[in-house]
Amino acid sequence: MFSDHIRHFxxxxxxxxxxxxxxxxxxxxxxxxxxxxxxxxxxSLIPYYLTLYQISNPESGKQPLFRTGFLFGLSFYLxxxxxxxxxxxxxxxxxxxxxxxxxxxxxxxxxxxxYSQPHALLPCVLRLLQKRGIRRQQAFLAPLAIAALWxxxxxxxxxxxxxxxxxRLAVSQYRLTPLIQSASLLGSCFVSFLIALCNALLAQGIxxxxxxxxxxxxxxxxxEESTGNSPLKNTISNRRSREKHxxxxxxxxxxxxxxxxLLYGIISLNIEPTPAETISVAIVQGNLSTSxxxxxxxxxxxxxxYLNMTKELSAEEExxxxxxxxxxxPVVLNGYPEISQQIAETAVDCGAVILVGAYYYDGSDHYxxxxxxxxxxxxxxxxxxxxxxxAFGEYMPRSAFLEFLVPALAELNLMQSAFTxxxxxxxxxxxxxxxxxxxxxxxxFEGPALSSVRDRAELLALLSNDAWYDSSYAVSNLLGHSVLxxxxxxxxxxxxxxxxxxxxxxxxGRIQTESNLRTAEVIRGEVxxxxxxxxxxxxxxxxxxxxxxxxxxxxxxxxxAAR
Numbered sequence: 001m002f003s004d005h006i007r008h009f010x011x012x013x014x015x016x017x018x019x020x021x022x023x024x025x026x027x028x029x030x031x032x033x034x035x036x037x038x039x040x041x042x043x044s045l046i047p048y049y050l051t052l053y054q055i056s057n058p059e060s061g062k063q064p065l066f067r068t069g070f071l072f073g074l075s076f077y078l079x080x081x082x083x084x085x086x087x088x089x090x091x092x093x094x095x096x097x098x099x100x101x102x103x104x105x106x107x108x109x110x111x112x113x114x115y116s117q118p119h120a121l122l123p124c125v126l127r128l129l130q131k132r133g134i135r136r137q138q139a140f141l142a143p144l145a146i147a148a149l150w151x152x153x154x155x156x157x158x159x160x161x162x163x164x165x166x167x168r169l170a171v172s173q174y175r176l177t178p179l180i181q182s183a184s185l186l187g188s189c190f191v192s193f194l195i196a197l198c199n200a201l202l203a204q205g206i207x208x209x210x211x212x213x214x215x216x217x218x219x220x221x222x223x224e225e226s227t228g229n230s231p232l233k234n235t236i237s238n239r240r241s242r243e244k245h246x247x248x249x250x251x252x253x254x255x256x257x258x259x260x261x262l263l264y265g266i267i268s269l270n271i272e273p274t275p276a277e278t279i280s281v282a283i284v285q286g287n288l289s290t291s292x293x294x295x296x297x298x299x300x301x302x303x304x305x306y307l308n309m310t311k312e313l314s315a316e317e318e319x320x321x322x323x324x325x326x327x328x329x330p331v332v333l334n335g336y337p338e339i340s341q342q343i344a345e346t347a348v349d350c351g352a353v354i355l356v357g358a359y360y361y362d363g364s365d366h367y368x369x370x371x372x373x374x375x376x377x378x379x380x381x382x383x384x385x386x387x388x389x390x391a392f393g394e395y396m397p398r399s400a401f402l403e404f405l406v407p408a409l410a411e412l413n414l415m416q417s418a419f420t421x422x423x424x425x426x427x428x429x430x431x432x433x434x435x436x437x438x439x440x441x442x443x444x445f446e447g448p449a450l451s452s453v454r455d456r457a458e459l460l461a462l463l464s465n466d467a468w469y470d471s472s473y474a475v476s477n478l479l480g481h482s483v484l485x486x487x488x489x490x491x492x493x494x495x496x497x498x499x500x501x502x503x504x505x506x507x508x509g510r511i512q513t514e515s516n517l518r519t520a521e522v523i524r525g526e527v528x529x530x531x532x533x534x535x536x537x538x539x540x541x542x543x544x545x546x547x548x549x550x551x552x553x554x555x556x557x558x559x560x561a562a563r
Contacts (some may be wrong), residue, residue, distance in 0.1 A: 022075040023047055024046070024048035024049075025076035029078075049200050050206065052146065058131045066124060077116060078109075082472070083472040085472075086471075088101065118153040125149060141554065143203075146200040147547075155544050166444075168188060170189070177269065178266050182264055183487045183536065185535045193547065194258075204250040205250035273530055276528075276530065277432045277528070278529075281527045283504070285499070286325060288498060289467060289499075290468070302328055303329055303343075307342065312522075313524075322353070323355050326357040326368070327465055329358040347373040347374060351375050353435075355370055356371045356373060357369070360385060365419075370463055384437030388445050389419055427457045432459075434458050435460075449485040450489060457491065459527060460491045464478065476501065479495065479514075483509045488536045490507045490530055492505065492528055500519065501514050502523055
C-alpha cells in the first residue's frame, strides 16, 4: 500500500503541475538574484510553460488557470522581495520592533501578492487564445503569445503608485554583456522577450517531442474526421511523427534565437563609436550610515567627510569630473549658501565639475536633487530633480487610506518629508559635453535616462544611496538596471552610491570598474561623451506596444474565426 502511494506521488510530480510551477518561479528569481547564473533564465521558465501548455488546452477541461499563474507569481516575487528584510528594524522611521516587523512582512507578502496578479491573468488569456484556435496548426503563435504576454506583465509591474519593475528578465543578463546588446535596438524589454520566447519554444519542443500522448493524437484524429479527412491517412503514429518533427523545429528555433542574439552582441561589442570627448572621472563613495547622515549635525559631518575625501583625491591625481552620491548633503542646499560656498571653493581648487546630491526647494515643493558645481565657482541654475520617487521612502501614497488601514505603515516615511517628482531632464552643460542626471530609482525605469538622451545628454551620471538595502542582492540588482540603461542609450553611466556599488559603466554595458560594498573609497577611470543615438533612443519602448497589439490581433482574428 505504501509503495503504491509512493509510485502515485512520483507519477504525479512527473506531470506538469504545482511543483513545476513553483520550481520555475524560484529558479527564474535565482537567475535575477545571482547574476552569475544568468544563463539559467533562458531555460528556467520551461517547467512553468509546460504547465501552461497543458492547462490552457481546451481539451484538458476545467483547470485552475488563475491559481496557477498566481502561484508562479508568488514563487517568483517572494525571493525577489526578500531584500525588504534588510530594512528591519527601521530605526530611522521611529517604529517599534513589532511595528517594524509587521511593516517588513506586509511589504514582503503584500507586494508579492500584488505583483502576482498580472501573472495570474496570463494563463487565462492564453486559454482564451487556445480556445479560439491557436493550437497545433499554429504551433509558433502560442510561444509568441506567451512571450508577448510576459512583456505586458513586466510593463504592468512598472505601473500604479507601487510600480517597481524589479523582476525584469533582462536584469539577469547584466553580467553577460554580449546577450544584452539587443537592448540598444528595442530596449531591455526586447531582451526579456527573447528570453521568454526561447523558454516558450523549448517548452513547446519538449512537449511535442517527449510529452505527446495517445489522447492528444486521438483527439486530433476526431478533429480531422470532422473536417472530412480520412483517419486512415492520418494515423496516430503519423500524428506523433509530425508532432515530434514540429518539436524539433521549435527547439532548433530556440537555439537559433539564442545564437543570433549572442552573435549580434559579439559583433556590436566590436563596433566602437567615436567619442566626442574623453575625460577622467572620480567617484567619491563616502560610506556613511543612515544614522550618521540623519543624526544630529549629520549634514556637517557628511559635508566634512565628502570635502576631505575630494581634496585627498585631487591631491593624488586630478579629475575632470567628480561624482558624489544621492543626498550626501542632507539639507535644502539652495537654502544654505555657506555650504554651497564651501563646495564651490572645492570645485575651484580641484579644477573639476562636482555633482552633489542634496535637496532643493523651489518655494512650494521639496525635491531630491543633483547640483552641478563648476570649476569657475558657479553652480547650475537649475538642479536635476529626481523623477521616480520611492513610495513610503520619499512620499506617502494614499496616506488617508493607509492611515485607516495600517496606522504604522502610514507613518513610514523614511526621509521624514514628502518630495515632489521632477518633470524634466535638466541636462547639465559642461566644457566637456552635456551630462544627464539620474537619482537612484530613476535608473530602474527606462524613461528618465531615455528622455535625458533625447535632450542631448552625452553622459549619464547616476547618484544613489543604497544604504537602505544593506548588503542584500538589491544592491547588485540596482547596478544591473544601470547597466541596461547604458546599453539602451549608448551612453557611459557613472554611478556613485553612498555605500556601494559605485561603478563606471561604458556605453556597451561593460563595467569598467566597481567599488566594494560598505567601504569608503574613491574609484577612478575615464569616460567618453557620445553624441550618436541608438535605435532605442528613437523608438523608445515601441516593443511593448508591438506585444500588446500582437495579443489584441490574435484575440480579434481568432474570435472572428471562431464565429
